[in-house]
Amino acid sequence: MSQVLIIEDEPRIASFIAKGLRAAGFTTLVEPSGEAGVQLAVSEPVDLVLLDVGLPDIDGFEVLARLRGQGVTVPVIMLTARSSVADRVAGLQSGADDYVPKPFAFEELLARIHLRLRPEPAGDPAGVLTHRDLSLDLRTRRANVGGRSVDLTGREFTLAEVFLRNPGQVLSREQLLSGAWGYDFDPGSNVVDVYVRYLRRKLGADYFETVRGMGYRLA
Structure with a gap:
C-alpha cells in the first residue's frame, strides 16, 4: 500500500485530499508546515509527495529544493493556486514531477498520482x-x-x-x-x-x- 505525504496548510483541502486517497487505498500523512514536511519526507517511508506552494513558513519551491538536496527522489506533485507559466516552469525545473493548479478535480489528481507511481519496467533496475x-x-x-x-x-x-x-x-x-x-x-x-x-x-x-x-x- 503506497503512502502519500500531503504538505498543505489549508485544513479543508488537506482533509479532502486525504479522505479521497484513503478511499482509493492509500495511506496518508498530512503536514501543514514546510519545515516539518521536509523532515517527514526524509524520515518516513513515503512513496509520493503532494506539495502546496503557498505554505506558512517556507514555500513549496524551497521545500522541493531541500527534498532533492537531501536525496529524496520520490515523485513530487505540486498543488497551487499559482497557475502562471513561469510558476509551472519553476516547479518542474526544480525537480517536480507534475504541477496541478487549484482548483482541481480529485479524479484528475488521483489519475496523476497513479501515473507517477507506476512501477519501473521489469529488468531495468537502473530506471x-x-x-x-x-x-x-x-x-x-x-x-x-x-x-x-x-x-x-x-x-x-x-x-x-x-x-x-x-x-x-x-x-x-x-x-x-x-x-x-x-x-x-x-x-x-x-x-x-x-x-x-x-x-x-x-x-x-x-x-x-x-x-x-x-x-x-x-x-
Missing part, C-alpha cells in the same frame, strides 16, 4: 529506458540522444516515456493522452500532435512515425 541511441533516466528525469543531453519539460518527458515503454506499438491519441496526461482531454484537442512535434524537434523526427488514421509509433 533507464532506452531505444536505439535514445535514453530516458526515470530518476533524474533527463533525456539523452546520441550522447547529447536534451532538456525536456515535464510533459514532454512523460510523453516520451510512454513511447519508450511501448516501442514499435501504434499508440492512438487517446492512449497517449491517458498515458501522458493521466486523464482525457476534449477529443477534438490537438495537444498530442503539438507535443509530438516538440519531441521530434528536440529528439529527432525519425523516432516518431505518424500512422495515418491510427496515431503514432516509436520507430
